[in-house]
Amino acid sequence: MSQRPLVEVRDLRRRFKEVEAVRGISFAIEPGQVVGFIGANGAGKTTTMRMMATLESPTSGSIRIGGYNVVHHPSEVRRLLGWMPDAYGMYQNMVVEEYLDFYARAFGFRGAERARRVAEVMEFANLVDIADRPANKLSKGMGQRLTLGRTLLHDPPLLILDEPAAGLDPKARVDFKHLVRLLAQEGKTLFISSHILSELAEMCDTLLFIERGRLVHHGSSESLLSGGCESAVVGIRILGDLAQLAEWVPLQPGAELIELTRQGARVRLTPDTPEALAAFLRAAIKDGHAVCDFHREDRKLEDAFVEIINRHNPFAP
Amino acid sequence: MTDPFPDWLSPIIVKELRQGLRSRGFVSLLSILQAAMVLCVFVTVESASNSVGSQASTAFFWMLAGGALLVGLPLAAVMSLSSEIKANTLELLSLTPLSAWRIAAGKWSALFLQGVLLTTTLLPYVVLRYFVGGLDLLREVSLLLLMLAGSGILLAVGVGLSPLAHRLVGRVLLGVGAIIAFNALPALFVGSGMFRGTSLPVGYWVAVILCLGPLIILEALEMGVAGIAPPGEDTTSRRRLLAVAIALVAGVLGVVWGERLASLILGSLLVAPVVLSSLMEKAPLIPTRYDAPRWTRGNGVLRKLAAVFLQPGLASAAAFSTLVVAILIFFSGYRFGDEKINIGLLFALGALVMPLAVARLLKGPAFAYFLAMQALGFVIFIYLTVFHRNTEVVELSGFLPTAAFLLYLSGSFTTSTAGTAPVAAVLAGGVTLLSIVVLAWLARCERREIAACRSEES
Numbered sequence: 150m151s152q153r154p155l156v157e158v159r160d161l162r163r164r165f166k167e168v169e170a171v172r173g174i175s176f177a178i179e180p181g182q183v184v185g186f187i188g189a190n191g192a193g194k195t196t197t198m199r200m201m202a203t204l205e206s207p208t209s210g211s212i213r214i215g216g217y218n219v220v221h222h223p224s225e226v227r228r229l230l231g232w233m234p235d236a237y238g239m240y241q242n243m244v245v246e247e248y249l250d251f252y253a254r255a256f257g258f259r260g261a262e263r264a265r266r267v268a269e270v271m272e273f274a275n276l277v278d279i280a281d282r283p284a285n286k287l288s289k290g291m292g293q294r295l296t297l298g299r300t301l302l303h304d305p306p307l308l309i310l311d312e313p314a315a316g317l318d319p320k321a322r323v324d325f326k327h328l329v330r331l332l333a334q335e336g337k338t339l340f341i342s343s344h345i346l347s348e349l350a351e352m353c354d355t356l357l358f359i360e361r362g363r364l365v366h367h368g369s370s371e372s373l374l375s376g377g378c379e380s381a382v383v384g385i386r387i388l389g390d391l392a393q394l395a396e397w398v399p400l401q402p403g404a405e406l407i408e409l410t411r412q413g414a415r416v417r418l419t420p421d422t423p424e425a426l427a428a429f430l431r432a433a434i435k436d437g438h439a440v441c442d443f444h445r446e447d448r449k450l451e452d453a454f455v456e457i458i459n460r461h462n463p464f465a466p
Numbered sequence: 467m468t469d470p471f472p473d474w475l476s477p478i479i480v481k482e483l484r485q486g487l488r489s490r491g492f493v494s495l496l497s498i499l500q501a502a503m504v505l506c507v508f509v510t511v512e513s514a515s516n517s518v519g520s521q522a523s524t525a526f527f528w529m530l531a532g533g534a535l536l537v538g539l540p541l542a543a544v545m546s547l548s549s550e551i552k553a554n555t556l557e558l559l560s561l562t563p564l565s566a567w568r569i570a571a572g573k574w575s576a577l578f579l580q581g582v583l584l585t586t587t588l589l590p591y592v593v594l595r596y597f598v599g600g601l602d603l604l605r606e607v608s609l610l611l612l613m614l615a616g617s618g619i620l621l622a623v624g625v626g627l628s629p630l631a632h633r634l635v636g637r638v639l640l641g642v643g644a645i646i647a648f649n650a651l652p653a654l655f656v657g658s659g660m661f662r663g664t665s666l667p668v669g670y671w672v673a674v675i676l677c678l679g680p681l682i683i684l685e686a687l688e689m690g691v692a693g694i695a696p697p698g699e700d701t702t703s704r705r706r707l708l709a710v711a712i713a714l715v716a717g718v719l720g721v722v723w724g725e726r727l728a729s730l731i732l733g734s735l736l737v738a739p740v741v742l743s744s745l746m747e748k749a750p751l752i753p754t755r756y757d758a759p760r761w762t763r764g765n766g767v768l769r770k771l772a773a774v775f776l777q778p779g780l781a782s783a784a785a786f787s788t789l790v791v792a793i794l795i796f797f798s799g800y801r802f803g804d805e806k807i808n809i810g811l812l813f814a815l816g817a818l819v820m821p822l823a824v825a826r827l828l829k830g831p832a833f834a835y836f837l838a839m840q841a842l843g844f845v846i847f848i849y850l851t852v853f854h855r856n857t858e859v860v861e862l863s864g865f866l867p868t869a870a871f872l873l874y875l876s877g878s879f880t881t882s883t884a885g886t887a888p889v890a891a892v893l894a895g896g897v898t899l900l901s902i903v904v905l906a907w908l909a910r911c912e913r914r915e916i917a918a919c920r921s922e923e924s
Binding site: 202203204206220221222223224227228230232234236237238239240241242243247251252254255256257259260263299303 | 473477478480481484485488489552553554555557558559560561562563564696697698750752753754
């Protein structure tokens with residue numbers, strides 16, 4: 150028997166005056182899944198997440214969380230989710246522990262139960278050492294941990310995290326990733342947006358790509374890397390003038406210059422067949438390029454992402 | 467962490483007290499007030515035998531107390547919800563089980579408690595002034611408590627207006643509103659003086675503060691709640707119910723104290739924002755918004771009455787506005803005998819419904835269109851007042867600015883007094899009738915949309 154999805158989004162649309170930020174997206178998230186939500190700035194990620202978090206009303210379409218429509222039953226939905234926005238404010242004249250204590254009171258915890266819950270969350274989010282620090286004077290990383298702690302207070306089954314790793318230094322990023330892994334192990338359903346594809350690929354079971362308000366990919370990172378790909382990425386190193394190589398590559402059938410490297414270039418070749426690769430190498434040598442290295446690269450998530458975007462929007466730069 | 471706040475206290479009050487009592491603003495206000503009070507008592511002692519010095523010290527005392535309670539704290543109230551909106555923290559609060567009402571009420575309660583604290587710190591100085599200055603203790607304490615009650619009302623108004631204050635348009639509106647209030651309130655306070663040459667009795671004002679004060683506080687807070695509540699929550703019903711209660715209480719107070727006109731003006735000023743916002747409201751098509759209020763469930767008659775007068779929608783807004791106006795007119799003792807006042811009422815109705823019909827027909831912010839049309843009418847009114855002072859229509863057009871617009875269109879403001887009123891009345895009547903037809907049609911369309919939305923959800 151299949152389990153009912155925790156999140157069901159159907160033909161969701163959101164219009165802001167003349168701009169249609171979200172254009173009919175549909176997806177479902179099963180309980181316990183960790184889903185990455187990827188898209189460029191302005192693609193519609195935050196708008197979609199805010200609608201899921203009951204903070205915006207859809208223009209049309211529906212979102213159900215735990216079976217409840219987010220517009221018609223916001224109170225029930227809010228009990229089921231924890232929302233961590235990309236930009237948040239902290240209260241003045243309030244220390245970290247008081248901040249969590251306030252939200253624990255707001256979520257209805259009383260007496261010893263409240264103290265226990267605050268202590269648990271502080272322990273989990275590694276906030277014990279900064280319990281007496283003013284909440285509005287924390288570093289970005291500490292602030293993110295505090296905000297994550299706040300979203301966990303009422304122990305919601307679904308966490309919606311909007312760009313949680315943005316602006317974090319490498320150490321804070323690693324710490325944060327660790328917390329996300331722990332939450333996933335606890336069976337929480339996580340919906341995380343980010344620009345950093347490699348990080349999401351490590352953490353997430355499923356990736357959703359959104360571009361200009363439309364969903365352009367829905368699947369695992371493995372399927373993204375292996376399936377549906379029509380091109381190969383090759384690395385070529387030469388002895389000689391790179392400028393000539395840069396001019397030569399676009400003239401070859403099915404070849405697209407991705408970037409120049411120190412001694413060569415990364416090139417996308419279509420179709421992804423041994424014959425096409427061999428023909429490209431033959432032409433390079435024939436046209437006088439002193440090729441000293443030619444290899445097929447493992448596909449990177451970023452390349453897959455760009456390819457998908459280009460497929461849906463061929464005029465994108 | 468030692469926690470001095472008990473569990474039963476609202477989380478918002480706990481938070482606001484934690485933040486508020488530590489804030490620089492409050493600590494500075496308290497310190498300055500205490501230093502000034504010591505100075506005040508010192509002056510009282512020094513000038514015990516000098517009446518001028520004693521009066522100056524009394525004026526200084528009340529200026530300080532009034533400044534703290536009636537200016538300082540209400541200004542903090544105006545920033546209470548807007549600062550949360552600006553800092554992006556209100557959204558996080560709205561995701562907790564705290565309702566918009568509990569948030570607004572908690573903000574008000576915490577500020578009022580700060581007011582109580584300030585008042586309490588002033589009481590020892592009142593007692594000292596009694597011993598060293600021989601002042602009337604009971605009178606001084608009563609005045610201080612009355613000031614605290616007034617502060618409570620102003621705090622609620624501040625919290626109610628607060629959601630507006632984070633937007634530029636809101637700030638401009640608040641500024642304009644403050645100017646109007648500063649001009650209108652003194653006129654109200656000497657209301658009967660304006661009409662009869664006498665001032666209103668103190669007892670009437672005490673009765674107003676005691677009987678109407680709690681309702682005004684609730685109404686003002688409800689305005690704030692409407693600004694922060696999620697779109698699916700019905701805040702309209704409570705606001706309208708409170709407005710009906712205010713109209714009734716104001717009317718009864720007017721009858722009991724024999725101050726019908728003052729009560730009519732006061733009641734009209736208090737219910738006008740609710741009437742206007744109800745008529746302008748374009749509630750989103752979310753079924754929960756149109757659910758019957760909880761307190762009517764299980765009682766068929768109450769439920770039907772709520773559907774007719776209280777639930778969101780243009781048709782019920784019109785019924786509600788008619789009810790409130792009828793209550794105010796009933797208690798004012800006005801009997802429809804004076805032809806001039808009848809024509810004035812017709813103009814007033816025209817001035818309300820014509821811009822309302824236009825504002826509702828256009829897409830976008832109805833209230834902004836309404837205000838723009840009133841402002842246009844006001845400009846024409848000024849023009850008429852300056853260039854045609856001797857015509858009676860100017861008096862009529864002054865009743866509500868947009869009436870001047872109708873008169874201007876008719877070109878009748880240049881004719882003689884005798885011929886003006888009938889022509890203008892027919893014109894205003896025609897426009898009013900047409901506007902009502904348009905509004906009725908709009909209300910019918912809206913009802914259909916609401917019914918379709920509710921049946922779709924069910």
